[in-house]
Amino acid sequence: MGSIAIMLRGVYWSAVAGLTVIACAMGAGGIALAHYFVGPPLLATAFALLAAASAFTLDESASTVVDVTPTGPAAQTAARAGALTAPVCGGLGLLVGMALRPTTVPTWAMALALIGNVLLGFAVAGVGRLQTGEPGLWASAATAFPLVLAPLYEPVSRRIHTFPSTRSEAISSNTWWAIAATISLLIIATAARSDRAFR
Amino acid sequence: MIRLSDVGRKYGRTWALSGVDVDLSTGVVGLLGPNGAGKTTLLRLLATALAPTRGQISVFDLDPQIPEQRTAIRRRLGYLPQEVGFPRGFTAFAFVDYVAVLKEWTHSAARHAEVRRVLDLVGLSSIATKRIRTLSGGQRRRLALAQALLGTPELLVLDEPTTGVDPEQRAALRAVLAEAARTSIVVLATHQTEDVAALCERVLVLDSGQIRYDGPVRELTRHAAGRVWLADQPDPAARASWRTGTGRYRNIAESAPPDVELVEPSLEDAYLLLRAGTGTTPHSQGIRA
Amino acid sequence: MIVTAIRPRMPGTLPTLTWHETRRYVRSPVLLLALALTAYAIYDLSRGVVADVDELPTYPASFLGGFGMVAACWLTQSMQRSAEALNVAPTPARVRTSALCLMAAVPFACGVLSLLAVVMFRRVDGDWTEGAFTTTDRFAVLLSQVAIPALGGPLLGIAVGRWVRAGWIAPALFLIIVGWVMLANGLADTYRNSLPVLLMRMFAPFTFFTTWTGGGVQTWRGSPVAFLGWQLCLCALAVTVALLRDTDRSRRRRLLGCLFVVGALAVVTWALAVTGGLHHAVITYPGGLPQPI
Numbered sequence: 001m002g003s004i005a006i007m008l009r010g011v012y013w014s015a016v017a018g019l020t021v022i023a024c025a026m027g028a029g030g031i032a033l034a035h036y037f038v039g040p041p042l043l044a045t046a047f048a049l050l051a052a053a054s055a056f057t058l059d060e061s062a063s064t065v066v067d068v069t070p071t072g073p074a075a076q077t078a079a080r081a082g083a084l085t086a087p088v089c090g091g092l093g094l095l096v097g098m099a100l101r102p103t104t105v106p107t108w109a110m111a112l113a114l115i116g117n118v119l120l121g122f123a124v125a126g127v128g129r130l131q132t133g134e135p136g137l138w139a140s141a142a143t144a145f146p147l148v149l150a151p152l153y154e155p156v157s158r159r160i161h162t163f164p165s166t167r168s169e170a171i172s173s174n175t176w177w178a179i180a181a182t183i184s185l186l187i188i189a190t191a192a193r194s195d196r197a198f199r
Numbered sequence: 200m201i202r203l204s205d206v207g208r209k210y211g212r213t214w215a216l217s218g219v220d221v222d223l224s225t226g227v228v229g230l231l232g233p234n235g236a237g238k239t240t241l242l243r244l245l246a247t248a249l250a251p252t253r254g255q256i257s258v259f260d261l262d263p264q265i266p267e268q269r270t271a272i273r274r275r276l277g278y279l280p281q282e283v284g285f286p287r288g289f290t291a292f293a294f295v296d297y298v299a300v301l302k303e304w305t306h307s308a309a310r311h312a313e314v315r316r317v318l319d320l321v322g323l324s325s326i327a328t329k330r331i332r333t334l335s336g337g338q339r340r341r342l343a344l345a346q347a348l349l350g351t352p353e354l355l356v357l358d359e360p361t362t363g364v365d366p367e368q369r370a371a372l373r374a375v376l377a378e379a380a381r382t383s384i385v386v387l388a389t390h391q392t393e394d395v396a397a398l399c400e401r402v403l404v405l406d407s408g409q410i411r412y413d414g415p416v417r418e419l420t421r422h423a424a425g426r427v428w429l430a431d432q433p434d435p436a437a438r439a440s441w442r443t444g445t446g447r448y449r450n451i452a453e454s455a456p457p458d459v460e461l462v463e464p465s466l467e468d469a470y471l472l473l474r475a476g477t478g479t480t481p482h483s484q485g486i487r488a
Numbered sequence: 489m490i491v492t493a494i495r496p497r498m499p500g501t502l503p504t505l506t507w508h509e510t511r512r513y514v515r516s517p518v519l520l521l522a523l524a525l526t527a528y529a530i531y532d533l534s535r536g537v538v539a540d541v542d543e544l545p546t547y548p549a550s551f552l553g554g555f556g557m558v559a560a561c562w563l564t565q566s567m568q569r570s571a572e573a574l575n576v577a578p579t580p581a582r583v584r585t586s587a588l589c590l591m592a593a594v595p596f597a598c599g600v601l602s603l604l605a606v607v608m609f610r611r612v613d614g615d616w617t618e619g620a621f622t623t624t625d626r627f628a629v630l631l632s633q634v635a636i637p638a639l640g641g642p643l644l645g646i647a648v649g650r651w652v653r654a655g656w657i658a659p660a661l662f663l664i665i666v667g668w669v670m671l672a673n674g675l676a677d678t679y680r681n682s683l684p685v686l687l688m689r690m691f692a693p694f695t696f697f698t699t700w701t702g703g704g705v706q707t708w709r710g711s712p713v714a715f716l717g718w719q720l721c722l723c724a725l726a727v728t729v730a731l732l733r734d735t736d737r738s739r740r741r742r743l744l745g746c747l748f749v750v751g752a753l754a755v756v757t758w759a760l761a762v763t764g765g766l767h768h769a770v771i772t773y774p775g776g777l778p779q780p781i
Contacts, residue, residue, distance in 0.1 A: 002305075002307055003300045003305050006296060006297055007297070007300060009286070009289070009293065009297060010286045010289075010297055012287065014287070014654065015654065015656040018654075018656070018660070019656060019660055022660055022663070022664060026663075026664070026667045029667070029671055033671070033674065033675070036674055036675070036677070036678055037674060037677065038670050038671060038673070038674020038675065038677070039674075041670050041674070042667055042670055042674075045663055045666060045667050045670070046667075052656070052659060052660070052663075056656065060286075061284035061285055061286045061287065062283060062284050062285060062286060062294070062298070063284065064248070064280035064282065064283055064284070065278065065280060065283055065343070065347075066298070066301055067248065068246050068247055068248050068273055068276065068278050069273060069298065069301035069302050070270050070273045070274045070301070070303050071300070071301040071302070071303060072270060076301070133284065134284075136655075136656065137655040137656060140656060140659055141518070141558060141659045144659055144663060145555070145659070145662075148663060148666055149550060152546060152550065153525075153529070153547070154533065154543060155529075155532050195266065195269070197247065197248040197249070198247055198248070198249065198250050198263065198269060199249075199250055
C-alpha cells in the first residue's frame with residue numbers, strides 16, 4: 001500500500017486536480033440548469049473534462065529511468081489507476097447532484113457515461129504512454145475535444161449520443177459508452193502488457 | 200558477463216549501430232566517440248531500454264528479448280540516461296525513494312536507509328530535503344546518478360554521468376565508480392577523456408555506429424607517442440592544433456617534424472588522432488579496420 | 489592582431505521570425521485537423537438547405553478558433569523551454585511575441601475564406617431565417633461568428649502561452665469558453681429579455697444572436713456591430729497581454745497604458761453591445777413581420 005502511495009506521488013496532480021475542479025464547476029452549472037436544454041450539454045462537457053483529467057494520470061517525467069525498472073508497466077499502470085479516484089469522485093459528486101434533481105436523465109445512464117469517459121481518457125493515455133513519457137497533453141486533447149464537439153457537430157450528433165438523451169433516432173449513449181468502455185478496458189490491458197522501453 | 204554478438208540498431212533507414220561484437224566483464228569500460236556515433240544507442244541496448252534490430256545480446260546469461268529475463272536483468276541494473284526528467288514537486292530524497300520503490304524495495308525502513316546511502320555516496324545527503332527544481336544542474340546530475348546506484352547493481356550503465364559536475368565532486372564520483380567496478384560491470388559513456396583516462400581500464404571508441412577501437416586505455420594512449428609536440432606556431436600539417444594557456448601551440452599529427460619539443464600524449468590526443476583516421480600501428484590489436 | 493566579426497543589424501528579423509512561426513503553426517497537427525474539420529463541416533452542411541443559420545458558423549469558430557487557440561498556445565509554450573538562451577539574444581522577446589501575433593494572420597485568413605465559403609455556399613430558406621437584422625447587422629454577425637474567432641482564438645492562445653507554462657491550460661480554457669457560451673446562450677433561450685443573461689451573453693468571445701425555434705427564428709437583444717467591436721478589443725487585449733511578458737520597464741509602462749486604453753474601449757463596446765440592437769427579443773416567421781416575444 002505504501003509503495004502504491006509513493007508511486008502515486010509521481011502523478012501530475014496539478015493537471016488532474018485542476019481539470020477535475022473545472023469539470024465539477026461546469027457540471028454544477030449543468031445541474032443547476034438541469035431543466036433547461038443547456039444543462040445536459042454542460043454536463044457532457046464536464047464529463048469530457050474528467051476524461052481529460054484521466055488522460056494525465058499516466059504522465060511520467062522520469063520515464064527514461066522508470067521504464068527500465070523491474071516494476072513493469074502492468075504494475076505501474078495498476079498503481080496509476082489509483083489516481084483516477086480524483087476524476088471519479090468529481091463525477092460521483094455530479095451524479096449525486098443530478099440524482100437530487102428530478103430530471104428525465106437516468107442516474108445509471110450518467111454513471112455509465114462517467115465510467116466510459118474516465119476509461120476512455122485513461123486508455124488513450126495508455127496508448128500514448130507507449131510512445132512518450134508524458135502523453136497527457138495530447139491524450140487529453142484527443143479525448144476531450146471530440147467528446148465536446150460530437151454533440152455539437154451535427155453529422156455526428158444525429159448518429160451517436162455521447163450523453164444520455166431522450167432522442168431515439170441515434171445510437172444511445174448507453175450503447176456508445178458500453179462499447180467505448182469495453183474497448184477502453186481492452187486497450188488498457190494490452191497497452192499495460194507492452195514494454196514501454198524495449199521496442 | 201555481457202556479450203553482444205553482431206548487434207545492430209536501425210532508426211528508420213539509418214543504422215545507428217551495426218556489427219557490434221563486444222564482451223564486457225567486471226570493471227570500468229569507457230565509451231568514447233563523436234556526437235551521433237551511437238554511444239547512447241549502445242548504452243540503451245545494454246540497459247534494456249531498446250531492442251536490437253539485429254544480433255544477440257546476453258546479459259548475465261539472460262536474454263533481454265524474453266520478458267521475464269528482461270525483468271531479471273533490470274533487477275541487477277542501474278541506468279543513468281543522458282537526460283533524466285524529474286517529477287514535479289519532488290525533493291531529492293523523494294525522487295530516489297520513488298525509483299527505489301520501482302526497483303522493488305518494498306520495505307520502507309530498508310529502502311529509506313538505502314536512499315540515504317546512495318545520496319551520501321553522491322554528496323547530496325545535506326540537501327536531500329530540497330526540492331529538485333532548486334538544485335543546480337550538477338546536483339541534478341548527481342541525483343540522477345544516485346538512483347542508478349540503488350541496490351549496488353551488477354551492471355551500471357552511465358551516459359555522461361559527470362556532465363555539469365564540479366571537479367571536486369567529479370573526483371568523488373570517480374572513487375564511487377571505481378569502488379563499484381570491483382564487483383560490477385560499469386559502462387561509462389562520456390566526452391570527458393580525463394574521466395576515461397582516470398577510471399577505465401578499457402575503452403571502446405565508436406564512430407558511425409561501429410567500434411573503431413576496443414582495448415586498454417594505455418594502449419590507445421601509446422599510439423599517440425611521438426606525435427604530439429609543442430611549438431610557438433600552429434603547424435599547418437597538424438591534425439589538430441590549439442593555443443595552450445602558456446601561449447604555445449599543442450600540435451597533433453601522424454608524424455612530428457624533426458627537432459620539436461615532444462610532449463607526453465594524453466588520451467585525448469590519441470582519441471583525436473584515431474578520429475582523424477591515423478594513430479594506428481598496422482599491427483595494433485585494439486584498432487579495428 | 490585580433491579580428492572580431494561585427495555582425496550588422498538585421499532589420500528583417502521580424503518578417504523572418506514571422507515566417508518561421510507561421511511555418512511551424514501551419515504544420516501543427518491540431519491546426520491541420522481544424523482546417524480539415526472546418527472544410528468538411530462547411531461542405532456537409534452546405535449540401536442542403538440550412539434551417540438554423542447559427543449551426544454552420546459554430547464549426548469554424550470551434551475548430552479554427554478553439555483548436556487554433558490550443559495550437560498557438562502550445563507553439564508559444566514550446567519556445568519557453570529555451571527562454572534562458574533566447575532572452576539573451578539581440579532580438580528581444582517582444583519581437584518574438586510580435587512575430588507570433590502576426591502569425592495569427594494565417595488562421596484569420598482561413599477564417600475569412602471560411603466566411604466567404606459560408607456566404608457563397610450556405611443555402612437558407614429566406615432572409616427571415618437570419619433574424620430581424622439589417623444587412624449590416626447580418627454581416628457583422630457572420631464576421632463575429634466565423635472570421636474573428638479564427639483571429640482571436642490564436643491570439644488568446646499566444647497570450648496564455650506567454651504567461652502560463654502548464655500545457656493542459658489551453659484545452660481546459662477551450663472547454664471553459666465552450667461551457668460559458670453554451671451556458672449563456674442556453675439561458676438566453678429561456679430568458680430572452682433578461683438583462684443579466686444579456687450581460688453574460690455579451691461578455692464572451694463568441695455569441696449567438698438568433699435561434700431557430702422550429703417554426704420561426706428568434707432574434708435576441710444586443711448589437712452585432714458593437715459586439716464585433718468588443719471582439720476586436722479582446723484581440724487587442726490579448727496582443728497587449730502577450731507583449732507585457734518579458735518586457736523592460738519603460739515599455740511596460742507604455743504597454744500598461746495601452747492596456748488601459750484598450751480595456752476602456754472594450755468596456756465601451758461591450759456596453760454598446762448590451763444596450764444597442766433590439767431592446768426586446770422578437771420572433772420572425774416566413775413572410776411575416778417580426779413580433780415581440
